[in-house]
Amino acid sequence: MRFSDPQTSLLVRATNWLGDAVMTTPALAGVREAFPDARIVLLARPLVAELFRHHPDVDEVIVYERPGRHEGALGRLRLAGELRRRRFDGALLLQNAFDAALIAFLGRIPERAGYPTDGRRILLTLPVPLPPGILERHEVEYYLCLLDGLGIPRPVPASLKLSVTEEEKEAMATRLALLGIERGAPIVAINPGATYGSAKRWYPDRFAAVADALSAEWGARAVVLGSTAEAPLAGEIVTAMRTLPIDLAGKTTVRELMALLSLSSFLVTNDSGPMHIGAAFDVPLVAIFGPTDWRRTSPWTFHAKVVRVEIDCSPCRDRTCDRGHECMLGVTPEMVIDAARQLLPKGPRGGA
Numbered sequence: 440m441r442f443s444d445p446q447t448s449l450l451v452r453a454t455n456w457l458g459d460a461v462m463t464t465p466a467l468a469g470v471r472e473a474f475p476d477a478r479i480v481l482l483a484r485p486l487v488a489e490l491f492r493h494h495p496d497v498d499e500v501i502v503y504e505r506p507g508r509h510e511g512a513l514g515r516l517r518l519a520g521e522l523r524r525r526r527f528d529g530a531l532l533l534q535n536a537f538d539a540a541l542i543a544f545l546g547r548i549p550e551r552a553g554y555p556t557d558g559r560r561i562l563l564t565l566p567v568p569l570p571p572g573i574l575e576r577h578e579v580e581y582y583l584c585l586l587d588g589l590g591i592p593r594p595v596p597a598s599l600k601l602s603v604t605e606e607e608k609e610a611m612a613t614r615l616a617l618l619g620i621e622r623g624a625p626i627v628a629i630n631p632g633a634t635y636g637s638a639k640r641w642y643p644d645r646f647a648a649v650a651d652a653l654s655a656e657w658g659a660r661a662v663v664l665g666s667t668a669e670a671p672l673a674g675e676i677v678t679a680m681r682t683l684p685i686d687l688a689g690k691t692t693v694r695e696l697m698a699l700l701s702l703s704s705f706l707v708t709n710d711s712g713p714m715h716i717g718a719a720f721d722v723p724l725v726a727i728f729g730p731t732d733w734r735r736t737s738p739w740t741f742h743a744k745v746v747r748v749e750i751d752c753s754p755c756r757d758r759t760c761d762r763g764h765e766c767m768l769g770v771t772p773e774m775v776i777d778a779a780r781q782l783l784p785k786g787p788r789g790g791a
Contacts, residue, residue, distance in 0.1 A: 441590035442529055442565070442577050443550060446477045450522065450530040450548060451540045453483035453491070456634070457693070457712030459578065460487045461719050463533050464496070464737065465597040466582035470531060471496040473591045480527070489693035490716075492603050508701075515542055522546030531589075533582060535564055537562075552589055559573035565589060579739050596735050599719035613700035615662075625659035625787045628700060628717070629684070631676055632669035639709050641727045641767055643672060648772040649678035653779055654682045657786040658706060663688055664696065664713055664757045704787030705761035707775060710736055720744060723787065725778045730754055744778040745771055 532553030541561035552565035567588030633639035665688030673688030706724035718738035748769030
């Protein structure tokens with residue numbers, strides 16, 4: 440089973456969540472290597488579209504405006520019409536939903552490849568059977584196995600890849616300087632949020648304790664990250680800290696968050712999209728795991744440590760907890776600080 444060679448114009452349907460999208464980047468690199476002369480166009484929801492601006496393996500990003508002009512049946516038909524006029528040769532569906540295959544079908548893309556999930560086999564011309572045990576393996580492997588099934592070689596190395604421009608980094612470095620972080624000073628980024636649900640979130644007072652300890656020990660400045668919805672959570676951390684952090688929760692775009700993480704010296708984080716973005720920029724990090732499966736979504740990098748405790752119900756993958764949050768309560772600040780010291784026994788280098 441192979442994609443036709445050569446493909447001159449290829450649509451890739453991105454996943455909908457930031458973290459999942461980052462974990463598709465090794466597969467995307469394999470597609471670029473297999474079709475070096477093709478025009479690769481990514482179809483993505485707005486936040487994920489921002490993630491892939493200026494990405495070296497993508498020539499163009501089409502925003503799937505949902506909510507917006509592509510919402511509902513008429514919106515999907517509008518999007519399909521836009522794709523039809525582009526005359527794509529093939530579509531690679533990294534996203535698993537029926538909707539992704541339907542839009543490619545209505546867009547009259549002749550080759551449509553993907554896993555036959557969500558009842559969409561009939562809409563695919565190249566359905567790739569799910570490999571045995573794939574749902575127990577890391578999600579990066581999940582997407583790489585899709586390439587295997589299509590006869591597309593894996594990239595070597597199969598590493599995460601994101602990109603920010605020098606202008607974006609310079610703008611963030613200037614912004615940080617105005618907030619009191621001198622260029623070259625070490626930055627400890629603190630990411631207390633997790634869009635998936637409250638069960639994935641460690642506690643603000645514990646993040647504060649870790650941020651205080653690492654800032655003092657490493658001579659670093661803490662910067663608290665997060666979305667607008669997570670700003671109150673960040674505020675609790677800021678209030679609980681003894682040292683003075685910078686609170687940027689709700690004050691960065693996706694591109695600005697990427698630039699900030701690319702300049703960071705260390706990251707302390709829940710299992711979340713920013714965790715994977717940090718891993719893609721090779722930022723040393725400690726990731727705190729509770730209800731989610733560390734075997735499937737741990738940071739795909741050699742510069743990370745996962746901190747978790749073993750209890751009978753974890754990983755339950757639930758968004759909320761009715762058992763007292765045992766898996767997160769068991770993770771202490773001392774465990775996270777010790778993991779950070781193991782990663783960086785001599786402390787971090789400067790970031791900005």
